[in-house]
Amino acid sequence: MSDAADSKELKRRMDGAINAFKSDIASLRTGRASANVLDPVMVEAYGSKVPLNQVANVTVPEPRMLGVSVWDKQMVGAVDRGIREANLGLNPIVDGQNLRIPLPELNEERRKSLVKVSHTYAENARVAIRNVRRDGMDTLKKAEKDGDISQDDSRRESDQVQKMTDEMISEIDRLLVDKEKEIMQV
Structure with a gap:
């Protein structure tokens, strides 16, 4: 020393x-949307658990909405499941290869x-x-x-x-x- x-x-x-x-x-959610909200989300992909940011791109198109663009079409269901199982109180809406996640009022x-x-x-x-x-x-x-x-x-x-x-x-x-x-x- x-x-x-x-x-x-x-x-x-x-x-x-x-x-x-x-x-x-x-990563704690406040009143407005932040891509960091989804940092703790883990997705079952290719036989192992990986962070969401390794299988998708997270954007903030509106102040109260998150957008998730999944890179592999077959991973959409796994990403949806991972977000729901993360206990963040979020319910994604699947839209093709994208997910829209409205953030409810706190x-x-x-x-x-x-x-x-x-x-x-x-x-x-x-x-x-x-x-x-x-x-x-x-x-x-x-x-x-x-x-x-x-x-x-x-x-x-x-x-x-x-x-x-x-x-x-x-x-x-x-x-x-x-x-x-x-x-x-x-």
């Missing part, structure tokens, strides 16, 4: 947790449940960041115990790791507040 590479590694891992959190909350109850889901995603990201902090602190304690760094250096670097952790968690909290406002906006 005493060299800059280790703190860069901790920062990279914490950034990874934040990026995963951003991806998770981007009621108050659904908005509140989406906020709870976003809080779950945020807590998972916080836990991931705390695990990275724990790993960094353990490395520092071991280096100090082995005599590789002094107690003062260990204390200074521990403070840096804690400061980085606090910054990352406040970034998650900020993103969560923004997403909450977006979800609750009518």
Whole structure:
């Protein structure tokens, strides 16, 4: 930990947790259509489960409508099934090789449940960041115990790791507040 590479590694891992959190909350449906809504959809294709974006193209032709253009005509039924089984509350309308997916209005109850889901995603990201902090602190304690760094250096670097952790968690909290406002906006 005493060299800059280790703190860069901790920062990279914490950034990874934040990026995963951003991806998770981007997939939460708000009032308007977003192609990210279909990111969690897996389709049974050619004998295995693959993400929807590997068998079809997702577009947003209207604010409350998604369009899915399936590349292989034989995959239309599997894509339709995959979207319905993803428990997103969406009902595709098959139109030849394309699917149209109208997005229903969100009621108050659904908005509140989406906020709870976003809080779950945020807590998972916080836990991931705390695990990275724990790993960094353990490395520092071991280096100090082995005599590789002094107690003062260990204390200074521990403070840096804690400061980085606090910054990352406040970034998650900020993103969560923004997403909450977006979800609750009518």
